[in-house]
Amino acid sequence: MPEVIIVDTTLRDGEQAPGFAFPPALKIRLATMMDATGVDQIEAGVPAMGETEKNTIRSIREACATARISTWNRLRESDVRHSFDCSPHIIHLCCPVSDRQIKDKLKTTRREVLDALVKCVALAASRGAEVTVGFEDASHASPDQLREAAKTARQNGVARVRLSDTVGCYTPDQVWRAVRVLCEAGVDVEMHAHNDFGMAVANSLMAVNAGARYVNTTLWGIGERAGNCGLAAFTAAAARLGNTACAVDAQKAMELERLAATLLPQKTMNGWGKHLGYGYGTRPFGL
Amino acid sequence: MPQFVDRTLCLLYRALPQACTREERQRADAFALWSGEWIDLLHHMGFVVELPPDLQFAAAGVIARRAGKRPAGHGSWARLSGCCDALYSFETDLWPRFAAIKESIEFCPGDQAGCATALAVLWLRKGGLRVAGCIGGSALHGPEAGPALEEAALSLLAQGIDPEIAHLDKLPKAAALLREAGLDVPAHKSVLGIDIFAVESGIHVDGIVKKPELYEPYPPGVVGLERQIVVGKHSGRVSLRLKAAQMGLSLPREAEEHMLAQVHKLAEEQQCSLTDAQFHDLCHMCHPPESLSSARTDCCGLSGATAFVEVDHA
Numbered sequence: 001m002p003e004v005i006i007v008d009t010t011l012r013d014g015e016q017a018p019g020f021a022f023p024p025a026l027k028i029r030l031a032t033m034m035d036a037t038g039v040d041q042i043e044a045g046v047p048a049m050g051e052t053e054k055n056t057i058r059s060i061r062e063a064c065a066t067a068r069i070s071t072w073n074r075l076r077e078s079d080v081r082h083s084f085d086c087s088p089h090i091i092h093l094c095c096p097v098s099d100r101q102i103k104d105k106l107k108t109t110r111r112e113v114l115d116a117l118v119k120c121v122a123l124a125a126s127r128g129a130e131v132t133v134g135f136e137d138a139s140h141a142s143p144d145q146l147r148e149a150a151k152t153a154r155q156n157g158v159a160r161v162r163l164s165d166t167v168g169c170y171t172p173d174q175v176w177r178a179v180r181v182l183c184e185a186g187v188d189v190e191m192h193a194h195n196d197f198g199m200a201v202a203n204s205l206m207a208v209n210a211g212a213r214y215v216n217t218t219l220w221g222i223g224e225r226a227g228n229c230g231l232a233a234f235t236a237a238a239a240r241l242g243n244t245a246c247a248v249d250a251q252k253a254m255e256l257e258r259l260a261a262t263l264l265p266q267k268t269m270n271g272w273g274k275h276l277g278y279g280y281g282t283r284p285f286g287l
Numbered sequence: 288m289p290q291f292v293d294r295t296l297c298l299l300y301r302a303l304p305q306a307c308t309r310e311e312r313q314r315a316d317a318f319a320l321w322s323g324e325w326i327d328l329l330h331h332m333g334f335v336v337e338l339p340p341d342l343q344f345a346a347a348g349v350i351a352r353r354a355g356k357r358p359a360g361h362g363s364w365a366r367l368s369g370c371c372d373a374l375y376s377f378e379t380d381l382w383p384r385f386a387a388i389k390e391s392i393e394f395c396p397g398d399q400a401g402c403a404t405a406l407a408v409l410w411l412r413k414g415g416l417r418v419a420g421c422i423g424g425s426a427l428h429g430p431e432a433g434p435a436l437e438e439a440a441l442s443l444l445a446q447g448i449d450p451e452i453a454h455l456d457k458l459p460k461a462a463a464l465l466r467e468a469g470l471d472v473p474a475h476k477s478v479l480g481i482d483i484f485a486v487e488s489g490i491h492v493d494g495i496v497k498k499p500e501l502y503e504p505y506p507p508g509v510v511g512l513e514r515q516i517v518v519g520k521h522s523g524r525v526s527l528r529l530k531a532a533q534m535g536l537s538l539p540r541e542a543e544e545h546m547l548a549q550v551h552k553l554a555e556e557q558q559c560s561l562t563d564a565q566f567h568d569l570c571h572m573c574h575p576p577e578s579l580s581s582a583r584t585d586c587c588g589l590s591g592a593t594a595f596v597e598v599d600h601a
Binding site: 015017018026101105167168171196198205206209224226227234236237240241243265267268270271272 | 372374400408424435441480487500
C-alpha cells in the first residue's frame with residue numbers, strides 16, 4: 001500500500017488567507033505541533049520576506065524533531081540566497097508553466113523561464129539542500145508543457161515536482177492525467193490543490209491514486225479564496241477510501257486542528273474548521 | 288442539457304418538528320413563506336427544486352402566480368444515492384454500470400468522503416444528465432446534502448461546458464436566504480462565500496492588476512461578488528496604494544515604506560488583518576489629514592474590504 005507523505009503549507013500558503021497573520025511564536029508552536037503529529041515536511045515560509053521571517057524559519061528548523069523544513073522561493077537567485085540564510089532541508093522553487101503566467105505575469109518566454117529554472121536549481125543545490133520545483137498554474141498548461149518542464153527539472157537533478165492547481169479549476173480526471181504525465185517523465189509528484197470548486201480533497205485523493213506520493217495540506221484548509229486541501233479533511237477521506245496509507249493519522253490530524261484552533265483569535269477562524277464538529281447540522285428557523 | 292436538483296427544502300423540512308404548539312406552527316408558517324422565495328429564486332436561476340410532500344400545494348400556488356419554468360417532476364428519474372466512496376472506481380466501475388441508463392438516473396452522491404461535488408462533476412462530464420444536491424452542499428447541511436450544486440455548475444462553466452444555469456449572479460441572494468433561514472454560510476465557502484475574492488498577498492494583488500484571471504478562477508461578477516483588497520501582514524506597496532485610492536485617501540510614495548511597516552506590525556500584533564477603520568487611522572498617522580484626497584480612484588475593479596504580506600502562493 002503506497003504511503004502518502006504530507007507536506008503542510010499552513011505557514012506559507014495557508015497564512016495568505018485574508019485575515020490571518022501568525023506571529024513568530026505561533027508559527028513555531030504550530031510547526032512543533034505538526035511535527036509531533038507526523039507531518040513529514042513543513043513549508044515554513046518565504047525567506048525573501050525579510051529578517052523576521054528568516055529568524056522564524058530558523059527557529060522552526062531548530063524546534064522540529066523529525067519534520068523536514070522547506071522554504072518557498074520565486075524563480076530568482078536572490079530568493080535562493082535568502083533561503084541559504086535559513087539552512088532549510090528543502091528549497092522549493094516556484095516555476096510558472098502556463099502560457100498566461102509566463103506571458104502576462106512574468107512577461108517573458110518559456111525558454112527564459114526554463115533557463116532560469118536550471119540556474120536556480122543549480123544554485124539551490126549547491127549548499128546541499130534537496131531542491132523541489134512547483135509548477136505554478138499547471139492546470140492551464142498542456143501535457144507537452146508539463147512534460148518539457150518536468151524533464152528539464154529531472155535532467156538537472158530535481159526528483160520531485162509540485163503540481164499546483166493555482167486557481168483550483170482541475171477536475172479529478174484531469175488531475176489523474178496530469179499526474180500520469182509527470183510520473184512518466186520520471187519525477188515524483190506532489191499535489192497542491194485549491195478549493196475554488198470544492199474539489200481540493202477529491203483532486204488530492206485522485207492525484208495519489210494516479211501515483212503522486214506527496215500531498216500539500218493546510219490546517220483547517222485555510223488559504224486564499226476558498227482555501228486549500230485541509231489536513232484533517234484529507235487524512236479522514238484517505239482513511240475512508242483506503243488504498244493508501246498516510247503517515248499522519250486521521251484522528252490525530254483532527255485533534256491537531258482542534259487544538260491549534262484554540263491558539264488563534266476566534267474572529268480569525270471566521271468559519272474555517274467547520275468540520276471540527278461545530279456548525280454542522282440543519283437548525284432552521286430558530287430551532 | 289444538465290439539470291441540477293436542489294434538495295434544500297426537503298432537508299430543512301425534515302429538521303422541522305411537528306407543528307403542535309403555537310411556536311412550532313409559527314415556525315412552520317415562516318418556513319412556508321421562506322420556501323416560496325427560495326423556489327422563485329432557484330427557478331429563476333434554472334435549478335429544479337425538490338419539494339417536500341406537505342409543501343407541494345403551497346408551492347404550486349407560488350409558482351402559479353409567476354411566469355417561468357415549472358418544477359420538473361421526478362417520475363422518470365431514479366435517484367442514485369450513496370456512492371460517497373466511489374471516486375477511485377468511478378471511471379472503471381460506477382459509470383460503466385449506469386452509462387446505458389444515464390437518461391433515467393439522477394445522481395446524488397453523499398459527501399462523507401468530501402468528494403460529492405467532484406463525483407457530480409465527473410457524472411456530468413461523462414454525459415450524465417442530472418445531479419441532485421443542495422445549494423451550499425455539506426458545508427451548510429452536513430454530508431447527507433450531497434454535492435454543492437453551485438460548485439458543480441461553476442466547475443462546468445470553467446471547463447467551457449454550459450451548465451444551463453442562468454443568473455448565477457443571484458447566488459448572493461440565495462446565500463442571504465440561507466442565512467435568513469438560520470444556516471451559517473462561511474465567508475470562504477467556495478462560490479458562495481462573501482470573502483472568496485478578497486486578496487491580501489502582495490503578489491496576488493499585483494497579478495490581479497496585471498490580469499485578474501491569473502489568480503481568480505472566474506470573474507467575481509459571475510457570482511455577484513466583488514474583488515476586495517484586504518490590508519495586513521502579506522500586503523505590499525501596490526496593495527496599500529490601491530486600498531488608499533479606493534478609500535479616497537492620499538498616500539504619498541515617500542510615506543509608503545513607513546506605512547507598510549506599520550501595517551505589518553499591527554497585523555502581527557492583533558494576529559489578523561486590518562479593518563478599513565484601522566487602515567484609515569494608520570493613513571492619518573503616517574500622513575497628515577490635510578492631504579486627504581476627496582477623489583476616489585478606479586482600482587482595476589478592486590473594492591474595499593478589510594486587510595494583508597508581500598509574497599505569493601501557487
